[in-house]
Amino acid sequence: MIFAEPSKMSEGDNALAIMTSLRCFHPSRNGSDCTGKLSTGGHYSLSLTHKEQFSHYKLLRRHRSELASPGRIVYLHSPVPCDFSELSEICAMLQLSKLYAITDTQLSNYTHAEIVQRLLAGGARLIQLRDKDASAKELLDAARECLPLTRAAGAKLIINDRVDVALTADADGVHLGQDDLSVEDAREILEESKIIGLSTHSLEQFRAGLRTSADYLAVGPIYVTNTKANPAAVVGLELIAAARAITDRPIVAIGGITVERASEVIAAGADSVAVISALYPWPEKLDLTSRPDITGQVRKFLTVLSE
Numbered sequence: 132m133i134f135a136e137p138s139k140m141s142e143g144d145n146a147l148a149i150m151t152s153l154r155c156f157h158p159s160r161n162g163s164d165c166t167g168k169l170s171t172g173g174h175y176s177l178s179l180t181h182k183e184q185f186s187h188y189k190l191l192r193r194h195r196s197e198l199a200s201p202g203r204i205v206y207l208h209s210p211v212p213c214d215f216s217e218l219s220e221i222c223a224m225l226q227l228s229k230l231y232a233i234t235d236t237q238l239s240n241y242t243h244a245e246i247v248q249r250l251l252a253g254g255a256r257l258i259q260l261r262d263k264d265a266s267a268k269e270l271l272d273a274a275r276e277c278l279p280l281t282r283a284a285g286a287k288l289i290i291n292d293r294v295d296v297a298l299t300a301d302a303d304g305v306h307l308g309q310d311d312l313s314v315e316d317a318r319e320i321l322e323e324s325k326i327i328g329l330s331t332h333s334l335e336q337f338r339a340g341l342r343t344s345a346d347y348l349a350v351g352p353i354y355v356t357n358t359k360a361n362p363a364a365v366v367g368l369e370l371i372a373a374a375r376a377i378t379d380r381p382i383v384a385i386g387g388i389t390v391e392r393a394s395e396v397i398a399a400g401a402d403s404v405a406v407i408s409a410l411y412p413w414p415e416k417l418d419l420t421s422r423p424d425i426t427g428q429v430r431k432f433l434t435v436l437s438e
Contacts, residue, residue: 227347227381228257229397229436231405232429233291235358236262238411239423243273244280246425250410251284253429257403259306261291274300287326294320304328306349309336314343328383332363337374349405350374352386353396358407362386368399375400390431397436406432 232255234246241249243260250258258281260274274288274296281288281303289304290297294317297305304326305317312320317327329345331337332352340348350370352362365386374382384396385405393404410432411423 227383227403228255229403230255230429230432231257231259231383231385231403232410233259233261233405233407235407235411237264238358238408239425241422241425242276244276247277247280247288249425250429251280251286253426254433255429256284256286257289258286259289259291259405260302261407263292267293267296270296271300274302278302289326289328297321297325304346306330307345314340314345318344330385331374332366334370334373337370338377341378341380345380347381347383347402348374348378349383349385350401351384351405353384354387354392356387356408358386368395371396371399371401390428390435393432393435394438404432404436 232250234243234250236243236246239246243262247258247260258277260270260277262270262273265273270290270293274290278288278300287303289306290300290302291306292308292311294305294307294312296302298320302325305321306328307314307317308330309332311317314327314329321327326346327344328347328349329340329343330349330351331340332350337348337350350366352365353367353371355365356362371382371384381402382400383403383405384399384401385407388396388404388406389409393406396404410425410428412428413423414421
């Protein structure tokens with residue numbers, strides 16, 4: 132949300148006070164939970180056009196890395212006139228779905244597009260296209276095949292690692308690892324509206340991630356995982372709790388998360404659970420036509436996560 136303190140404003144002043152605690156952008160949150168500056172909660176709106184709201188969103192994103200202290204308020208120049216008596220909820224994309232579904236063709240024996248179709252049918256609305264073995268062309272072709280599906284469903288498609296593929300395909304964002312391009316380099320390449328996530332595997336890396344403009348930070352592996360060839364050491368629920376204690380930026384937990392474990396991961400402080408292998412359960416009895424029930428598994432996760 133963007134707001135200003137009337138006592139600090141003069142008539143016609145276009146300065147904005149921007150709350151740095153990202154939970155303040157959530158529509159159902161009480162603003163006083165974030166800064167103590169607001170005495171009332173609930174849903175606020177501001178009579179701005181979508182274009183004006185987006186210009187505010189870009190302003191906030193541009194300066195977010197400078198606003199590292201929770202609850203700190205910084206006044207910036209607004210690109211459009213505002214009615215400062217109300218608040219504007221302009222950062223809906225920062226609200227993560229509780230399920231972050233990740234594609235894997237080897238585990239599923241489906242193509243990426245076939246996986247995405249089944250994920251969407253189950254209700255997934257945040258999907259990452261991940262294929263460590265694919266060439267740039269193969270990943271780009273897969274992204275171009277999947278994007279019409281996700282956009283028709285109102286879902287977001289994030290590309291794993293490859294900023295070039297995300298840019299060329301016009302995907303909704305990119306997820307970066309510790310050895311990939313930096314968040315700020317990716318931000319220079321991609322449009323301001325694109326989502327950028329960053330993987331972290333320790334509290335030190337997480338703190339470093341907070342100094343970037345990443346839209347969300349992933350932590351893990353939370354449990355033992357076989358998805359990666361050389362996974363980082365298991366960090367457990369403790370890292371989620373420690374990370375949540377120092378920020379309200381969205382946190383994605385990843386690594387060995389199953390339907391049975393999902394609730395405790397959210398309870399520890401994660402906003403979303405990223406899931407790979409648990410989305411592709413094979414039947415006990417196999418034949419030549421056997422395939423995992425991806426749609427059914429997504430529904431199981433969403434049921435548990437909605438409780």
